[in-house]
Amino acid sequence: MAKRLTQQDIARMAGVSQATVSLVLNNRTDSGVRIAPETRARVLEVIRRTGYVANPIARRLHDHRNRILGVFTYEAVFPSTRADFYQPFLEGIEEHAEEAGCDLLLFTSARAAGGKRRIFSDDSRIRLADGCVLLGRSVDRDDLAQLVREGVPFVSIGRRDDAGGPVPHIGADYVPAVRDLVERAVALGHRTFAYLGAGTGAESSADRLRGFEQAVAAQGVQGVHLPFGDLGEVLAAGVTCVLAEEVPDGADLVLAARERGLAVPGDLSVLALGAATRPAPRDVDLTGFRIPRREMGRRAVQALTEVLENGTTPQELLPCEFVAGSTLG
Incomplete structure (x- = not known):
C-alpha cells in the first residue's frame, strides 16, 4: 500500500x-x-x-472544529412544489461550503408539538455542526432567541428582526427593489396602485409592503393594500398597477384580466415581487425583480465562517435585479 x-x-x-x-x-x-x-x-x-x-x-x-456546517430548514426544500424556489439557495450554500473545505449536514428531523419543525427539541442535534445556516421564509422567534441567548453560531438567510439581540443574517434588499418598480410605473403614467398580498408575517413580506408604502408616499400617488384582493376589487378601486407579493397571485390576476377582455399591460399592469414559492402559470412573463438567491446562499456560508472565526454579527442585504418582463406599460 x-x-x-x-x-x-x-x-x-x-x-x-x-x-x-x-x-x-x-x-x-x-x-x-x-x-x-x-x-x-x-x-x-x-x-x-x-x-x-x-x-x-x-x-x-x-x-477545535469538525468542519461541518449545518443547514436547518423550516420548510421542506426537496423534492416539493417549492423546490424551484429553494434550489438556488442550496446551490450557493453547497458551492461555498465546498470552497471552504467544509461538509454540509442537513437538519430536518427536529419536530415540536403539531409537527412543526423546531431547532431546539428533545433530540436536537444542532450542536453536531460548528455553525448553522437557517433557511425558511418564517423562522421561529423562540428558536432565534435561544440561538442568540446561548451563543450558538448561526446565520439566517433572510433579514430577521432582533431576538433578544441582533440576528446575523444575509437577506435581499426588498425595500429599494419595490420602490424602483413603483417609480418605473409612475414614470409611465400610473397614479393608482395596489399591493396584493399579506405584507405581514415574515420580515420579507413586511419589507416589501414597507417599500410599497414608502414609494407611493414619496411619489404622491394613491396606494391601497389588498391582502386578499381579486380582480373585481382591483378594478373597483380604480387601480391601474398591481404589485403582487406572490408570483402565482400576479400570474392569476393577469389571466383573469385577459379572460375579462382587458389588455395587460394596456389596461392593467401587474408586477411580481420576487420568485414563485408555489406553482405558477409559466406562460405569463411578469415584470418584477430577481431575488439573488444563489448569491445569498454563498454569502450566508461566508458570513457563517466570519461568525466562527471572528465572533462578528454580519447583517447584509443584497440588491435585487430588475426583470423587464412584459406586464408593465
Whole structure:
C-alpha cells in the first residue's frame, strides 16, 4: 500500500518548512508570520499536484472544529412544489461550503408539538455542526432567541428582526427593489396602485409592503393594500398597477384580466415581487425583480465562517435585479 503523504513530504517538495505548510493549509493569518504570495502559491501547487488531503482528525484537533456546517430548514426544500424556489439557495450554500473545505449536514428531523419543525427539541442535534445556516421564509422567534441567548453560531438567510439581540443574517434588499418598480410605473403614467398580498408575517413580506408604502408616499400617488384582493376589487378601486407579493397571485390576476377582455399591460399592469414559492402559470412573463438567491446562499456560508472565526454579527442585504418582463406599460 502506498505511503500516505504527510506535511513533511509537502514541505520537502515545495522547499519550505512544515510550519509554512501548516499555516497555508489552515489559512492562518493571525500567526504574526507573513507568507509571501509566491511561497503560498508554490505550496498550493504541490498540494494540487499530489492530491494531498490533510488528516481530518489532526485538522479538528488543531482548530477545535469538525468542519461541518449545518443547514436547518423550516420548510421542506426537496423534492416539493417549492423546490424551484429553494434550489438556488442550496446551490450557493453547497458551492461555498465546498470552497471552504467544509461538509454540509442537513437538519430536518427536529419536530415540536403539531409537527412543526423546531431547532431546539428533545433530540436536537444542532450542536453536531460548528455553525448553522437557517433557511425558511418564517423562522421561529423562540428558536432565534435561544440561538442568540446561548451563543450558538448561526446565520439566517433572510433579514430577521432582533431576538433578544441582533440576528446575523444575509437577506435581499426588498425595500429599494419595490420602490424602483413603483417609480418605473409612475414614470409611465400610473397614479393608482395596489399591493396584493399579506405584507405581514415574515420580515420579507413586511419589507416589501414597507417599500410599497414608502414609494407611493414619496411619489404622491394613491396606494391601497389588498391582502386578499381579486380582480373585481382591483378594478373597483380604480387601480391601474398591481404589485403582487406572490408570483402565482400576479400570474392569476393577469389571466383573469385577459379572460375579462382587458389588455395587460394596456389596461392593467401587474408586477411580481420576487420568485414563485408555489406553482405558477409559466406562460405569463411578469415584470418584477430577481431575488439573488444563489448569491445569498454563498454569502450566508461566508458570513457563517466570519461568525466562527471572528465572533462578528454580519447583517447584509443584497440588491435585487430588475426583470423587464412584459406586464408593465
